[in-house]
Amino acid sequence: MIPLQHYLIVAAALFSIGFAIAVTKRHFIGMLLGIELMLNAVNINLIAFSQYDPEKLGGQLFALFVIVVAAAEVTVALAIILRVYGHYKTVDPDQVSDLQK
Amino acid sequence: MIEATAFYGFSILAIASALFILFSKNLIYAAFALFFSFLGVAALYVLAGADFLAVTQIMVYVGGVLVLLIFGIMLTQKANRNEDSSAHNRVDVLIKRGAWGFVLGGGLFVFLLKIILSSDFKMAGETNNSKSTIRTIGVELMTSHLLPFEIAAVLLLVALIGAAYLAINRNPAQ
Numbered sequence: 001m002i003p004l005q006h007y008l009i010v011a012a013a014l015f016s017i018g019f020a021i022a023v024t025k026r027h028f029i030g031m032l033l034g035i036e037l038m039l040n041a042v043n044i045n046l047i048a049f050s051q052y053d054p055e056k057l058g059g060q061l062f063a064l065f066v067i068v069v070a071a072a073e074v075t076v077a078l079a080i081i082l083r084v085y086g087h088y089k090t091v092d093p094d095q096v097s098d099l100q101k
Numbered sequence: 102m103i104e105a106t107a108f109y110g111f112s113i114l115a116i117a118s119a120l121f122i123l124f125s126k127n128l129i130y131a132a133f134a135l136f137f138s139f140l141g142v143a144a145l146y147v148l149a150g151a152d153f154l155a156v157t158q159i160m161v162y163v164g165g166v167l168v169l170l171i172f173g174i175m176l177t178q179k180a181n182r183n184e185d186s187s188a189h190n191r192v193d194v195l196i197k198r199g200a201w202g203f204v205l206g207g208g209l210f211v212f213l214l215k216i217i218l219s220s221d222f223k224m225a226g227e228t229n230n231s232k233s234t235i236r237t238i239g240v241e242l243m244t245s246h247l248l249p250f251e252i253a254a255v256l257l258l259v260a261l262i263g264a265a266y267l268a269i270n271r272n273p274a275q
Contacts, residue, residue, distance in 0.1 A: 002108045002148065004215055004224075010112045010145065010210075012213035014138075019118040024199050029173050030128055033135055035120055036166065040152045043154075051150045052224045057237050060151050061246055064238070067161055068253045074166050078173045079267035085141035085177045096149030 006049035015041035026089050028081045032074065039070045108148050110204050115141030139163055153235045 014037055021034030043063040050059025081091065088096050118138035122131040139162045146155035242250050 001105065003241045004222060005177070005220075006112075007145070007149065008110070009214065010116065012210055012217060013116050014119055015143075016206045016210035016213070017116070020202040021119075021123050023205055024123070024202035027128060029170060029177065030131065031183055032149055032170065032173075033122055033131055035161070036135065036170075037122070037138065040139065040158075040162075043158075044142060044145055044149075047146055047149045047151045047154060048156070051229075054150075054234075055237070057234060057241060060154055060238060061137040061235060061241055063151075063154055064157065064242075065249055065253055067157060068257065071161055071166060072256050074169060075260050075264040076267070078169055081173060082176060085266055091177045 004048055004052075007044060011041045011044040011048070014038075014044070026092050026094060028084070028093060029078075031093070032077055032081075036070065036074070039066060042066065102147065107144065111141045111144035111148070114138075115145070128174050129171070130166060132174060135170075136163060136167055139167070150234065152233055155240055 018034045018037030018041060021037065022031045023034075025031050025034065043066055046059040046063045046066070048059075050057055051062070054057065084096060086089055090096065118134045118136075118141065121134040122138070125131045125134065139158065143155040143158040145151075146158060196267045
């Protein structure tokens with residue numbers, strides 16, 4: 001039986017790395033990769049706590065809804081990124097600073 | 102013993118892949134490293150007794166999200182034929198931005214580590230990881246979590262229609 005703290009430490013490391021990726025990448029899709037990693041780290045936390053609740057499995061159900069919301073978020077974000085790329089011809093978030101060109 | 106070896110091995114796989122994404126300059130390589138990171142996370146789900154969630158993770162993330170992300174990377178390429186091939190998908194990281202990222206990420210990790218190590222969880226329920234979780238998840242989704250289930254269905258429909266509208270209708274001014 002793995003101690004609960006080890007799951008939490010792995011999840012904290014993945015969350016911090018995902019946050020650093022979302023801050024440092026100068027590419028919209030690179031930022032999206034970091035956000036996906038952060039959502040996965042949160043799911044590890046929920047599932048690690050859920051193993052102490054085998055009758056109701058509230059954490060696993062919450063993780064399931066997080067996966068659904070992440071899938072919806074990625075599709076809409078990619079569609080918006082394609083529109084922004086078609087309009088500005090760049091994927092650098094620093095260069096997309098004006099609303100109307 | 103085998104459980105501990107698998108746990109630490111897959112944890113190292115997930116974290117090393119995440120670090121590769123952080124330091125990689127090539128976005129396609131980063132997307133493939135994210136594949137290994139998702140696989141490591143799915144293995145951690147299995148070790149925590151969530152078999153259905155692990156299969157869902159592999160199907161949704163590896164089968165759907167990652168393919169979508171790779172298509173997004175390929176569709177937002179600049180067509181510079183005269184450059185060398187290694188210059189494609191190149192993501193530049195400003196020094197200032199990189200420093201901020203490392204400071205914020207490292208600070209967040211130290212903060213979370215301090216909280217986790219100082220916490221003292223009292224677990225009430227017993228742990229029984231031997232049986233499958235599919236029956237429990239199905240019964241709970243159809244009884245006490247029916248409203249969030251339906252809302253998730255509506256959300257997926259809205260996301261489908263919205264993404265299709267945004268991606269197809271390239272120039273609404275015309």
